Amino acid sequence: MTTGIDDAGARLLGTARKAVGLSGVISLLLGILILVWPGKTAAAVAVLFVIYAFIVGLDYLGTAAFGKVSSGWARVGYALLGVLFIVAAIVSLSNLGATTAVLGIVLGVTVGVLWIAEGVIRLAALGAAPSRGWAAFSAIISLLAGIMLLFSPLWGAAVLWLLLGISLVVIGIVQIVHAYKIGK
Numbered sequence: 001m002t003t004g005i006d007d008a009g010a011r012l013l014g015t016a017r018k019a020v021g022l023s024g025v026i027s028l029l030l031g032i033l034i035l036v037w038p039g040k041t042a043a044a045v046a047v048l049f050v051i052y053a054f055i056v057g058l059d060y061l062g063t064a065a066f067g068k069v070s071s072g073w074a075r076v077g078y079a080l081l082g083v084l085f086i087v088a089a090i091v092s093l094s095n096l097g098a099t100t101a102v103l104g105i106v107l108g109v110t111v112g113v114l115w116i117a118e119g120v121i122r123l124a125a126l127g128a129a130p131s132r133g134w135a136a137f138s139a140i141i142s143l144l145a146g147i148m149l150l151f152s153p154l155w156g157a158a159v160l161w162l163l164l165g166i167s168l169v170v171i172g173i174v175q176i177v178h179a180y181k182i183g184k
Helices: 004-036 038-066 072-094 096-124 132-151 153-181
Strands: none
Touching: 004 038, 004 153, 038 072, 038 096, 038 153, 072 096, 096 132, 096 153, 132 153
16 A cells, blocks of 8 residues: 555656656757757857847836836936847847857857966966876866967857767766666
8 A cells, every 4th residue: 555655756756757858858959959950059049149138128128117216317227228238139130140150259268268267276276186287287278278269269169069069968868868767
């Protein structure tokens, strides 16, 4: 005879299994899309940024028109921000290829700067590292990769995009297998 706790546990296990499986399928599909159509998938991500900018613009315009703002200058500022976001969204959507390239460059430069900072910090912390050789090697690799991304951010972003696709495929497969094995 099963108790209510056993039934609740079985339902929770079934829900977890479905969630992990669904997450795996979504990861796998996104990874495949990135690997098969990297440019079109990147453009789709750019469209999501455009939609976000448009919604933020509408929000700022709504705040300017209906929000409880303390001063007239704040209202004008919100209105200007709203218009700027909406104009940016329209301009970005009108030349989606350029928008995608700019987002790739921003991503490449951002990751490059972060990797350089990471390398410098690792070099500064070498004295406390348990394995100084590996820490120094890792720091140098991080510095070189960061510098490479700064000199060629769009190429670097394309490589990172493909690595993301590969990672999503692997993660998706692992999650699907894990979902199958949950509760067994």
